Amino acid sequence: MTMSELKVAHDDIDGGKSVATSSFSGEKANKTGGRLSSGARELLAGMASGVACKVIEYPFDTVKVLQQTNSGYNGAWDCLKVTWRQGGIQAFYRGLTSPLLGAMAENATLFVSYGWAKKVLNVDEDKATLANPVPVWKYLAGGAASGVTVAFVLTPVELIKCRMQVQSGLAATSTGKRYSGSLDCAKQILREEGLAGMWRGNGACLAREIPGNVAWFGCYELVLRGIQLAKGYDRKSDVPLAASAVAGSAAGVCYWAIPFPADTVKSKLQTDPRFAGLPFQQVFSTILKEDGVRGLYRGIGITAARAAPSHGMLFFAYETVERWLRQW
Numbered sequence: 001m002t003m004s005e006l007k008v009a010h011d012d013i014d015g016g017k018s019v020a021t022s023s024f025s026g027e028k029a030n031k032t033g034g035r036l037s038s039g040a041r042e043l044l045a046g047m048a049s050g051v052a053c054k055v056i057e058y059p060f061d062t063v064k065v066l067q068q069t070n071s072g073y074n075g076a077w078d079c080l081k082v083t084w085r086q087g088g089i090q091a092f093y094r095g096l097t098s099p100l101l102g103a104m105a106e107n108a109t110l111f112v113s114y115g116w117a118k119k120v121l122n123v124d125e126d127k128a129t130l131a132n133p134v135p136v137w138k139y140l141a142g143g144a145a146s147g148v149t150v151a152f153v154l155t156p157v158e159l160i161k162c163r164m165q166v167q168s169g170l171a172a173t174s175t176g177k178r179y180s181g182s183l184d185c186a187k188q189i190l191r192e193e194g195l196a197g198m199w200r201g202n203g204a205c206l207a208r209e210i211p212g213n214v215a216w217f218g219c220y221e222l223v224l225r226g227i228q229l230a231k232g233y234d235r236k237s238d239v240p241l242a243a244s245a246v247a248g249s250a251a252g253v254c255y256w257a258i259p260f261p262a263d264t265v266k267s268k269l270q271t272d273p274r275f276a277g278l279p280f281q282q283v284f285s286t287i288l289k290e291d292g293v294r295g296l297y298r299g300i301g302i303t304a305a306r307a308a309p310s311h312g313m314l315f316f317a318y319e320t321v322e323r324w325l326r327q328w
Contacts, residue, residue: 036328039112045322046111050103053314058099059092060306065165067299068267076302095164098182102157106150111318113149114217117142129234136222143217147210155205156198160185162270203280204266208259219254220315223247241323245316252311256303261296 036044063079073079083091118125121138128134160182167179179185189197224239224247233239256263265283269275275283287295 036325038115041322041325042111042115043108044325045318046108047104048321049111049314049318050105050107051100052317053107053310054096054100054103056313057306057310058096059089060302060310061099061161062092062094062165064299064303064306065162065267065271067302068264069162069166069271076299079302094167095161095182095185098157098160098164098186102154102161106154106157107314107318109150109153110146110213113146114142117145125236128236130228130232133225134221136218139221140214140218143213143215144210146217147213148206150213151202151206151209152199154209155200155202156186158205158266159189159198159200159270162267163189166271200276201266201269204262204269204283207280208262208266211262212255212259215258216251216255216311220247220251223250241316241319244319245312248315249308249312251315252307253304255311256300256307260300260303264296264298 063076063083066079066083067073067076073082087094118138121141123134123138123142125134163185164179164182167177179188186198193200224236224243227233227243227247228236228239231239261284262280264287265280268283268287269278269280275286284296291298
């Protein structure tokens with residue numbers, strides 16, 4: 001081989017090395033250059049949506065829990081007036097710390113697990129079009145999976161929330177103030193009932209969350225698809241953000257309308273000493289026997305009234321933050 005041929009060969013090898021190095025550097029930059037994964041976007045957007053939703057819905061939730069756990073109120077309006085007289089606006093936000101943190105964890109868990117379920121089911125919304133849409137059953141299955149996951153996160157949060165809310169109601173006038181705050185409530189539960197006590201009512205929470213999230217995500221996706229069809233948007237990402245608020249409002253009402261009796265049972269299990277340790281079905285039967293069907297749906301009016309605006313805000317906040325995070 002001549003010297004000129006050797007030089008050409010060396011240049012080819014050196015050039016190949018440069019190309020390979022450049023390619024590797026570019027690949028590394030793509031992995032670390034700030035592109036958030038879908039899981040990270042779902043996590044952060046879920047946390048933001050949880051805060052937005054909880055601040056709006058919490059006063060309504062307080063009235064709902066007070067109605068569910070005490071039959072002494074003559075409807076939601078009477079409960080609202082009595083609670084206002086007892087403690088003003090602060091009474092409606094008592095115990096907010098735990099559920100606010102819980103809402104961040106809950107919604108992050110919901111959207112991350114929903115996103116994971118969609119990946120398992122090979123859902124690719126970036127490629128889906130009106131002519132080739134995602135099958136609805138995959139959204140429903142994803143909702144069921146997220147319901148199972150979130151129930152285990154939500155039970156301790158709602159246990160503390162319900163006990164703090166009940167303390168601010170009529171029960172507090174006869175028994176006095178037992179908990180000084182959410183942290184004190186958690187400490188007392190752990191001391192008296194052990195770690196397992198923090199998951200008291202988990203079965204009822206599962207009975208609410210699984211069908212509730214099937215309805216929640218299913219309704220949201222169906223309403224969005226209806227808007228997509230009506231306006232002729234070829235892809236889901238083409239639908240304006242305002243539509244997510246409309247779909248979210250409908251989803252919120254569906255979420256609560258379907259599993260509400262399970263939520264009533266959960267509230268009783270977590271706040272009424274009579275039902276401590278009893279199975280779901282026995283508590284359900286007792287409420288039905290003592291208060292009838294009406295007892296299982298006590299508080300549904302105020303719950304539906306809060307669900308529309310709060311869940312509309314939740315999905316709007318989620319979609320807004322998630323789309324914004326796509327830039328990073």
